[in-house]
Amino acid sequence: MTKPTFDLQSHSLHSDGVLAPAEVVANAAAAGVQLLALSDHDTVDGVGEAIAAGARHGVAIVPSTEISAVDGSYEDLHVLGYGIDHRDPALAERLRAARADRELRAERMAQKLNELGFAVDDAPLAARRAAGKPIGRPHLAQAVLIHPDNAERLEREGHDDVSSFIPAYLIPGTPGYLARTHPTVFEAIDWIHEAGGLAIWAHPFWDIDADAEVLGAIDRFAAAGLDGVEVFYPTHDAAQTKLLADRCAALGLLTTGSSDYHGPEHRLFRTFLAHELHGYAPDLSKLEQAAARAAEAAA
Template sequence: MSSPTFDLQSHSTFSDGELPPAHVIAFAAEAGVELLALSDHDTVEGVDEAVGAARSHGIALVPAVEISAPDGAHPDIHVLGYGIDHRDEALLERLTAYRADRDGRADRMIAKLRERGFELDETPLERRQASGKPIGRPHIATAVFEHPANRERLEAEGLTDMTQTLVAYLIEGAPAFAGRTIPTVEDAIGVIHAAGGVAVWAHPFWDVKDPEEVLATIDRYVGYGLDGIEAFYVAHTAEQTALVADRAEDLDLLTTGSADYHGPDHRHFSKFRDFDLCGRVPRLGPIDIR
């Protein structure tokens, strides 16, 4: 079975991706993507560049954003907004507030790492701040991993790259993790709707592991106005895909999919169209602008 020709989540240097938006588009075109979303975290600053590049490569580009929201025991639920007016003033104002909260979270994690005796290479972090770009967990983990003073300790702990360092110290439950405080999932969905978009829960099994809890969470988010679910995802099993797709069909929700592209050198998310529809037919609705 051929891979899907749409890929509805990707990231650039405006959040935690490796490449500028125009380069993301070029790689997508080379991979045969026909419908793409650039969905940087809590920002739409790369969308205009992506739109121009998509036009030159003959790709349909959906203006998008990925908003992070704490939700009870789950500190980092991701809500994708598709078809938004990325110049909407109210949207831009809210995203600015969300990034400020993200910056505070980064400061708290950096402080926890220092309390545990780590040094950080602050130069790239300061460079990102000076250019107005957010600091995410991959950037913090890289700052730890690349500082020479940490090398012996990291080797002793068996941490051989940035990703292993991130998992050991910066994911939920790890010793230097800190969560977001705003927005709620309901707020994120409302902001997306107010900007003319549709709201989709990204990679549901990434943050919620228990299948029954995933189903219950979908039902709850539908009560907030959720429009769809990212049923087809690079890290989903066939069983997870079927479970989510079935519930989406029952609830008349959109079903989207992505390989969550972060760049050609990313350990996990480096290949466009690298997700499986598992024999299902996606329901993209108004997102499909081809």
């Protein structure tokens, strides 16, 4: 396998993407994706629509979610749940509680941004709340960016999109950030397993820089039941990919990958199949089987 035909992380307007799930699937099909996961943050609300669209476009859809979790000093690690029962009421309640925790944190972070002198446009945030959609840091950043009272300051500081504003104000160590405490990575793994799914650590080197820390985390998470690692990712270079693939092989873990599609206008994640395999060929049979089961159940 020289080029991937799978893309196992993508996002719709149900979390921090911009397109409806059916549009995400249509764009994936146009790009040549054959196996796709719609993995919105802390929700499964778009999965049913994605499965239906997959049937129309000839794309196999893996029922998925991406749970934002904490692990010690790392306050935003992501655990992908593949092959979950997206209609499981226990999972739905757990994700709802996680979103509620995120929403409270988002409100407090908006207050902090106010205290830092930024006006926050509440209209788009209120619209998301009314629609039952999560509010994350990209939405907070956008609410600052679109408010006209901030234009002069934003220009002075060089912030013209969320990708520059978030690192300046909404990550650990910056003045607008507040830490999360729930759920932990271990809790997320348990939630996914109890919903019948496979737990995969997403984009390790996006969140952690040091090789030794990444490998140590994989070992700890595997001991707690982690099923695999997202090895293939647009920002993972050849050396990082090899490091991850070799450790997964040693531990018997699955290897997956994605372009982390967020929409056609996203600064970083706007193209499907943007992840390189660097000579590796992952075994995706379990995910293909999960997609087939979901399609059969929806038929």
